[in-house]
Amino acid sequence: MQADYAIIGGGVVGLSIAWGLLTRGKRVIVVDGGDGAFRASRGNFGLVWVQSKGMEQPRYARWSQQSAGIWAEFADTLGDETGHHAALEQKGGYDLHFSEETLQATARKYEALKAELGGDYPYDVLGHNALRKEEPHIGPKVVGAILHHQDGHVNPLRLLMALAAGVRQRGGVVLNGKTVTGVTKPDGFCVRCSDGAEVRAEKLILAAGLGAAALGPMLGFRAPVRPQRGQVLITEKLPKMINRPSLIARQVDEGGIQIGATNEEVGHDDGVTQPGLSGLAAEAIAAYPALARAQLVRSWGALRVLTPDGLPIYQESREMPGAFLVTCHSGITLAAAHARLLPDWLERTDAAPDLEVFSEDRFAVS
Amino acid sequence: MQRSDVVVIGAGPAGMAAAATAAGHGASVTVLDEQSRPGGQIYRDVDRAGPARAAILGRDYLHGARLSGELRAAGITHIDGAEVWAIEGQGRVSYTRRGCAAQIEAGRLILATGALERPMPVPGWTLPGVMTAGAGQILLKQSGVLARRAVLVGCGPLLYLVAAQMVRAGTPPVALIETQTRHDLTGAARHMGGALRGWRHLAKGLRLLAEIRRAGVPRYTGARGIEIEGTDRAQAVICQSGGKTHRIACDTVLLHHGVVPNTQAARSIGVRHRWDAAQHCFAPVLDTWGGAEGAEALIAGDGAGIGGAVVAELSGRIAALRAVEQLGRITEGERDRLAAPLLRARGRERAVRPFLDAAYPPFAEALAPADSTIICRCEEVTAGDIRGYARLGCLGPNQAKAFGRPGMGPCQGRYCGLSVTGLLAQANGQTPDETGYMRVRPPLKPVTLGALAQMDGTGDGAR
Amino acid sequence: MKTVSPFLELEEKPRVGVTFEGERFELPEGENLAASLLAAGVRVFRRTPVSDAPRAPFCMMGACFDCLVEIDGVVRQACMIDVVDELEIVRPGAEAAKGTDDAAK
Numbered sequence: 001m002q003a004d005y006a007i008i009g010g011g012v013v014g015l016s017i018a019w020g021l022l023t024r025g026k027r028v029i030v031v032d033g034g035d036g037a038f039r040a041s042r043g044n045f046g047l048v049w050v051q052s053k054g055m056e057q058p059r060y061a062r063w064s065q066q067s068a069g070i071w072a073e074f075a076d077t078l079g080d081e082t083g084h085h086a087a088l089e090q091k092g093g094y095d096l097h098f099s100e101e102t103l104q105a106t107a108r109k110y111e112a113l114k115a116e117l118g119g120d121y122p123y124d125v126l127g128h129n130a131l132r133k134e135e136p137h138i139g140p141k142v143v144g145a146i147l148h149h150q151d152g153h154v155n156p157l158r159l160l161m162a163l164a165a166g167v168r169q170r171g172g173v174v175l176n177g178k179t180v181t182g183v184t185k186p187d188g189f190c191v192r193c194s195d196g197a198e199v200r201a202e203k204l205i206l207a208a209g210l211g212a213a214a215l216g217p218m219l220g221f222r223a224p225v226r227p228q229r230g231q232v233l234i235t236e237k238l239p240k241m242i243n244r245p246s247l248i249a250r251q252v253d254e255g256g257i258q259i260g261a262t263n264e265e266v267g268h269d270d271g272v273t274q275p276g277l278s279g280l281a282a283e284a285i286a287a288y289p290a291l292a293r294a295q296l297v298r299s300w301g302a303l304r305v306l307t308p309d310g311l312p313i314y315q316e317s318r319e320m321p322g323a324f325l326v327t328c329h330s331g332i333t334l335a336a337a338h339a340r341l342l343p344d345w346l347e348r349t350d351a352a353p354d355l356e357v358f359s360e361d362r363f364a365v366s
Numbered sequence: 367m368q369r370s371d372v373v374v375i376g377a378g379p380a381g382m383a384a385a386a387t388a389a390g391h392g393a394s395v396t397v398l399d400e401q402s403r404p405g406g407q408i409y410r411d412v413d414r415a416g417p418a419r420a421a422i423l424g425r426d427y428l429h430g431a432r433l434s435g436e437l438r439a440a441g442i443t444h445i446d447g448a449e450v451w452a453i454e455g456q457g458r459v460s461y462t463r464r465g466c467a468a469q470i471e472a473g474r475l476i477l478a479t480g481a482l483e484r485p486m487p488v489p490g491w492t493l494p495g496v497m498t499a500g501a502g503q504i505l506l507k508q509s510g511v512l513a514r515r516a517v518l519v520g521c522g523p524l525l526y527l528v529a530a531q532m533v534r535a536g537t538p539p540v541a542l543i544e545t546q547t548r549h550d551l552t553g554a555a556r557h558m559g560g561a562l563r564g565w566r567h568l569a570k571g572l573r574l575l576a577e578i579r580r581a582g583v584p585r586y587t588g589a590r591g592i593e594i595e596g597t598d599r600a601q602a603v604i605c606q607s608g609g610k611t612h613r614i615a616c617d618t619v620l621l622h623h624g625v626v627p628n629t630q631a632a633r634s635i636g637v638r639h640r641w642d643a644a645q646h647c648f649a650p651v652l653d654t655w656g657g658a659e660g661a662e663a664l665i666a667g668d669g670a671g672i673g674g675a676v677v678a679e680l681s682g683r684i685a686a687l688r689a690v691e692q693l694g695r696i697t698e699g700e701r702d703r704l705a706a707p708l709l710r711a712r713g714r715e716r717a718v719r720p721f722l723d724a725a726y727p728p729f730a731e732a733l734a735p736a737d738s739t740i741i742c743r744c745e746e747v748t749a750g751d752i753r754g755y756a757r758l759g760c761l762g763p764n765q766a767k768a769f770g771r772p773g774m775g776p777c778q779g780r781y782c783g784l785s786v787t788g789l790l791a792q793a794n795g796q797t798p799d800e801t802g803y804m805r806v807r808p809p810l811k812p813v814t815l816g817a818l819a820q821m822d823g824t825g826d827g828a829r
Numbered sequence: 830m831k832t833v834s835p836f837l838e839l840e841e842k843p844r845v846g847v848t849f850e851g852e853r854f855e856l857p858e859g860e861n862l863a864a865s866l867l868a869a870g871v872r873v874f875r876r877t878p879v880s881d882a883p884r885a886p887f888c889m890m891g892a893c894f895d896c897l898v899e900i901d902g903v904v905r906q907a908c909m910i911d912v913v914d915e916l917e918i919v920r921p922g923a924e925a926a927k928g929t930d931d932a933a934k
Contacts (some may be wrong), residue, residue: 010759035762035802042768161769164758176759236776236812236904237878239922254771255878259815272808274452274460274469274821281818292816293902296809297776400891402911407890418839449891449909465903482892492895494872494885495835501889508889509857509864510839537837598883599872617835628892743887744894746879776894781887811891814903 003027003173005346006191006201008180008215011041012156012331013338014207015163015174017346019078020339022170024347029199030167030174031191038210038227038270040331043302045232045260046156046252047245048088048333051095051123051148055109058116059357060311064330065120066353067337068150074336075154082169084162086154087253093151094131094246096142096287103144110146122149137241139289145246153245155253156332163335175199180208183218185320203346204323209305210268212327220319222360225327227268227303230261231276233284235294248287257294259284270301304329308363314345314355325360370396370443372689373459373472375450375631378406379433379675380667381478383682384689385444386436388476391690394441396470398448398461400811404434406480406667407500408675410507419510422534426675427507433679452808453635456662460808460821467817474664474689476656477632478682481625481668484647485781486520486732487741487749490594491621495601499528499622512537513618517603519592520623521546522726523567526574528620533581541614542578543605545623545729547588554725567718586612592731594619623729626784627669633806635661641798644723645672646733647784648803654709655688656681664689673716680712733788741789742782744775749789756793763787763804776812779804834870845914849898856912863889863896863907866918874898874907875920897921 005021007014010032018028033039050068054061071088079085097103107125114121126134127144134147167174179194189204206212206219216223237255245251249259262276277299285292305327307313312328324346328334337353344351372388374381377399389395397404405412409430420428437444445463452460457472483498490496499518505511512532516539518525529539578585586607595602595613602615626647629639638660639648649671651659656666666685667678684705691701735741737750747770755769763779763786766772772786773779779786783804791801842857849871856865863886866874873883874896886896889908896907904921 032759035764036805039768042764157768157771161758164769168758174759177761233815235815236921272452274454274458274808275823277452277808278818278820278822281815282822285815285819292814292819294815295776295812295904296815296818297812298774298778298807299809300807400909416840447909482890483888492882492884492887494874494883497887497889501887504889505836505864505867509861509868511864511868512837512839514835514837535839599885744879746877746882776897777892780892 002199003029003201005029005203005205006031006189006199007205007207008191009207009209009211010174010176011039011207011209012160012163012335013209013326013328014205015160015167016331016335016338017205017207017326017342018167018172019163019170020343021346022167022172023339024343026343028167028172029201030172031178031180031193031199032174032176033179033211034177038268038303040209040302040305041160042157043230043232043300044156044332045230045258046153046250046332047093048090048152048154049093049330050150051093051110051146053330055113057311057357058113061113061117061121063337063353064333065150066341067334068152070340071152071336074339078162078166082162082165084158084165086159086162088152088154090150090152092147092149092244093153094145094147094244096145096246096248098141098143098286100143103146106146123147135243137288137290139285139287141286147244151245153250154332159332159335180215183215183323185322189323202322205326205346206323207326209327210303212325216325219323219325220317221315221325222363223313223325223327224308224360224363225305228306229264229266229270229301230304231264231272231280231299231301232261233259233277233280233296233299235259235291236297238294241290242288246287249284249291256297257284257291268303270303272299272301312358313360314342314358315360368396368468368470369473370394370470371473371693372396372476372686373398373457373470374476374478375459376406376478376480376667376669377401377404377437377444378408378478378480378667378678379430380480380669380678380682381406381476382433382437383679384476384478384666384686385442386433386439387683387686388690389439389441391695392441393690393693393695396443396445397437398445398450398459398470400447400449402446404437404444404446405430407504409433410504415507419506422531423507424531449811449813450631451810451813453631462811462813462817465814465817467813467821469821473693475662476682476685476689477663477665477669478667478678479628479631479669481672482628482780483622484624484626484728485741485785486621486623486729487735487739487785488592488594488621488732489736489739490596490600492740492743493594493596494599495596495617496594496619496621499524499620500625502618502620503528503531506531506535513620515540515616516618516620517541517543517614517616518620518622519543519545519603520621520729522622522624523571523722524625525622526571526578528622529583530574530577533577533583538581538583540616542583542585543589543592543603543607543614544585544587545589545592546726550727551725554721557720557724567722590731592729623732624726625668625672627671628780629669630778630780630806630810632658632661632663632665632669633803634808634810635663637661637663637665639803642671644720646728647672648798654684656685657688673719677712677715680708680715684708684712734792735785741785742772742775744777745771747772747782749785752786752789753793756790760790761794761796762802763790764802766790767804773804778806778810834868836868838868845912847912847916847918849918850920858912858914860912861908862910862912862916865912866907878922
């Protein structure tokens with residue numbers, strides 16, 4: 001056997017798990033796709049985000065909080081050992097509102113969730129003036145915001161690079177440019193690639209993002225994931241003008257203002273459209289009027305990996321025990337949990353987190 | 367939204383000729399060009415060149431005035447200062463002019479976006495005072511501005527042309543540092559075959575060289591170890607030539623080792639590109655007419671593969687004939703009859719290319735720069751950084767972008783794209799085709815969020 | 830900043846007044862801004878946001894973005910602008926940084 005774990009998927013999810021397993025002394029081989037593969041890891045918005053998550057499922061809110069809570073330690077360890085620091089900033093984040101009604105309605109929902117979480121849901125509702133003190137560039141159309149103190153953001157590309165370096169440094173093997181054609185389990189798992197390469201391991205983790213839809217059923221998973229397009233904009237590098245991130249805009253550590261994102265059900269089309277770009281630009285200007293004069297330098301479409309209810313799936317295969325499906329749409333937020341907590345679940349230690357509600361049994365056809 | 371039977375992007379020789387030909391067959395034509403006046407780079411500002419500049423620039427340049435004259439024909443709308451930033455669907459083109467965004471719908475789209483200087487990353491090439499040779503020539507063509515103390519570095523006919531023009535203007539370059547060797551030239555001779563045109567090009571080159579020699583401009587050939595020295599601006603060029611190290615003091619350095627197709631617009635609409643080993647660059651995959659593989663567009667001029675101004679003009683006319691035939695304005699038979707002499711002329715003109723490509727190969731050091739040399743000017747990424755990404759499993763430029771930002775700045779890879787592909791290909795033992803190229807997406811040129819937002823359907827961002 | 834220009838202008842043209850970083854220049858009206866600033870002796874157009882390195886025009890054809898300047902709060906390519914009377918030009922980022930400071934007070 002070449003490894004304890006074979007991981008299909010070398011994005012942030014796969015590499016976070018790989019790095020976590022390597023820190024536990026496991027041998028890991030990651031099988032990754034090519035330069036043109038769909039990669040949420042390259043196109044995401046970079047938020048380490050708690051608010052608005054798990055409104056219907058408090059366990060998901062808690063899981064996001066757990067990850068956010070250990071993100072700094074994870075980022076420091078990974079950064080120190082690779083020299084690639086992910087520029088984590090966790091000093092809160094906003095949900096900006098253009099109407100008093102939506103602001104109050106959201107606050108009521110947060111209050112209910114806070115009660116379910118035993119009071120651990122630290123947020124403040126800021127009116128326009130209070131918000132303006134925090135964000136001098138905020139525009140008059142913004143009536144207020146919810147400031148959630150557990151929110152933050154990172155440079156997701158540096159995280160990806162740090163993970164790619166960290167996994168190798170810890171002795172992990174990453175095979176790039178592969179297309180997995182099949183998996184068999186004669187005696188342990190054997191992953192076959194289109195170029196003839198074979199990887200053998202005791203256990204297998206499918207962390208292939210949208211690729212799980214095709215590969216999952218071979219391993220006995222439903223893997224009901226679908227793409228949802230998010231168009232994202234980024235401006236030229238600007239002097240500091242936004243202090244905290246929001247779902248509308250954030251200023252990245254290099255200086256550009258990143259603006260997001262559309263939610264479009266357009267299959268595997270990851271293009272950008274003028275109406276999409278214009279709508280996002282208009283919203284960002286409504287929030288921060290000074291952005292009207294900023295130059296857009298890049299835009300992209302990225303495909304979110306969504307399940308029917310938007311929650312992650314953590315599932316061991318019944319047909320092929322030892323094969324695990326891990327998929328989520330918040331690979332950045334959950335990176336710390338995947339690196340630090342998920343190995344306990346995979347190894348069934350006493351410290352294993354309870355991920356029962358994230359089983360794909362919830363999608364069983366009734 | 368505006369609409370035109372034919373929309374041409376670019377008002378260089380290909381674009382002007384395409385517009386004139388299409389309009390000549392009754393099509394409504396709109397030419398979008400980002401410059402203030404027509405001509406492209408080769409005929410930049412040709413309509414405003416007075417007699418003094420005309421004498422310096424020569425007859426080939428003045429030919430452009432005939433083309434810009436044709437652009438004034440009925441049926442052609444020339445929109446100057448138009449920066450195209452998105453092309454979608456079957457030909458909906460978004461552009462900005464004087465800070466305002468607009469759109470036009472094309473019946474047929476002709477891309478005539480021309481060439482870019484091949485990136486020439488050598489130590490110090492980002493310093494103020496270092497420009498492309500093309501830039502030096504643009505200063506002369508458009509503004510009558512000349513570098514007083516310039517060193518020209520690299521290879522190719524343009525280098526000699528610029529040097530000769532500087533001589534004529536009374537500001538000869540301080541020196542010519544030439545990267546090609548005698549071997550390149552003698553080896554290239556076998557490509558000349560019986561093509562008379564090749565000999566003519568050679569003769570033209572020899573005349574330029576004679577002009578440069580008469581002016582007493584020192585030439586350093588087979589140069590290696592090229593570096594530009596300076597802290598806040600270029601002060602000298604260092605090179606090895608003839609077994610010695612030379613340091614040539616100057617204020618301006620003009621770099622050139624060939625031009626490559628500007629493929630940004632074509633790539634953004636999904637046109638398939640292929641590595642052209644002879645020209646060391648990617649070129650779009652096209653049929654005889656310039657019809658692109660992978661997208662609904664015709665491509666003409668140097669953007670279709672480097673052929674020079676005469677080929678560009680012919681390609682523009684050929685592409686336009688295809689466009690008006692597709693629009694139903696002429697029959698296939700008429701198209702073929704009208705195109706036949708143009709295709710023959712283009713074939714003759716192209717015959718000289720293998721000779722030129724072999725005689726002036728790209729500067730090897732700039733294709734494989736030292737680790738510390740910056741290759742992405744915008745994000746200041748070095749050749750060593752790219753090699754490091756390859757060691758982290760980076761097989762192609764899109765992953766390299768994610769790792770270290772090459773190509774993410776405002777120039778969007780125009781001056782590093784080929785370097786990134788080349789370095790990754792070398793490091794991974796792959797071909798440039800296997801390695802691929804950066805994915806090009808809108809905006810092709812930066813556009814202000816304000817201009818973008820003006821186009822928002824609701825007209826009000828507070829949704 | 831004004832030094833003996835490393836560039837020579839072949840022709841004399843009517844001039845208008847512009848400012849670059851607060852300094853007044855008489856530039857030929859209707860001519861290319863990047864070329865005119867070079868001819869007027871401006872050597873460093875901007876400093877990069879990545880390493881503060883000095884930059885000046887490189888391609889003169891709107892492709893390289895090294896000649897970026899800021900006019901009316903918008904960062905643009907000097908090589909794509911014609912000289913007009915009373916242009917106020919600053920290095921990119923200078924005005925915005927000032928604005929943030931004011932707003933934060």
